[in-house]
Amino acid sequence: MSCLPQHVIYMDLDEALRKRRSIRSYLHKEVPEKLVRQVLEAATFAPSAKNGQQWRFTVLTGTAKKDLTNRFRHELEVLCKKIGEEEMGSTFVSCSIMEEAPVVIMVWNAGDMGWETEKHSVAAAIQNMLLKAHSLGLGTLWIGDIFATIEALEQHLNKPWKLISAVALGWPDYIPNGPWDGRPRKSVDEVAEFLC
Ligand SMILES: Cc1cc2nc3c(=O)[nH]c(=O)nc-3n(C[C@H](O)[C@H](O)[C@H](O)COP(=O)(O)O)c2cc1C
Numbered sequence: 001m002s003c004l005p006q007h008v009i010y011m012d013l014d015e016a017l018r019k020r021r022s023i024r025s026y027l028h029k030e031v032p033e034k035l036v037r038q039v040l041e042a043a044t045f046a047p048s049a050k051n052g053q054q055w056r057f058t059v060l061t062g063t064a065k066k067d068l069t070n071r072f073r074h075e076l077e078v079l080c081k082k083i084g085e086e087e088m089g090s091t092f093v094s095c096s097i098m099e100e101a102p103v104v105i106m107v108w109n110a111g112d113m114g115w116e117t118e119k120h121s122v123a124a125a126i127q128n129m130l131l132k133a134h135s136l137g138l139g140t141l142w143i144g145d146i147f148a149t150i151e152a153l154e155q156h157l158n159k160p161w162k163l164i165s166a167v168a169l170g171w172p173d174y175i176p177n178g179p180w181d182g183r184p185r186k187s188v189d190e191v192a193e194f195l196c
Pocket of ligand 1 (some may be wrong): 020021022023024092094141142143144145146183
């Protein structure tokens, strides 16, 4: 029997684009590996610079996730003592979200050409992940706050690549209220110009 709610088996692209929201609270419910793999497969369909497919993923659950978030929290505490709480921004909150989420996916740039565009490839893959997860009824959060202690996290995971982001993944604990859920978008006229 499918573990997916009926309404998420197929989702129109426009609906996925408009209704995806960052989710910052998750149910204490496991995410089947099969679904995590579907999310990662969607990432691999992204465009990439010279088709370099520079993305790599480390999927963390259980003890592996706990070890990483423990290290993150420890490093944040050390940093906080140095620079003060006001300078820490949303980092501790993001760490708590990573602690709560059943799955955290660390996303890497494995590109070795030093191109700026290698990072863009990985960002495109992340967006595919968020949209695919949403279409499966899963919630995600793109977490850039890892950059506060990036060297320590890279050292902890010990890969020959550069971290680009963490993505928290899990079953949403709430349904965002309305299409923009307090995160309104600028109109096309505010962000685009048409030259001819
Ligand atoms: C590059 C990037 C980094 C982000 N880092 C964080 C983060 O560290 N913590 C967090 O709570 N949200 C983070 N977000 C989520 C944004 O806050 C969110 O996408 C934005 O407020 C718009 O809301 P929406 O995703 O619901 O449309 C990040 C998003 C992006 C694209």
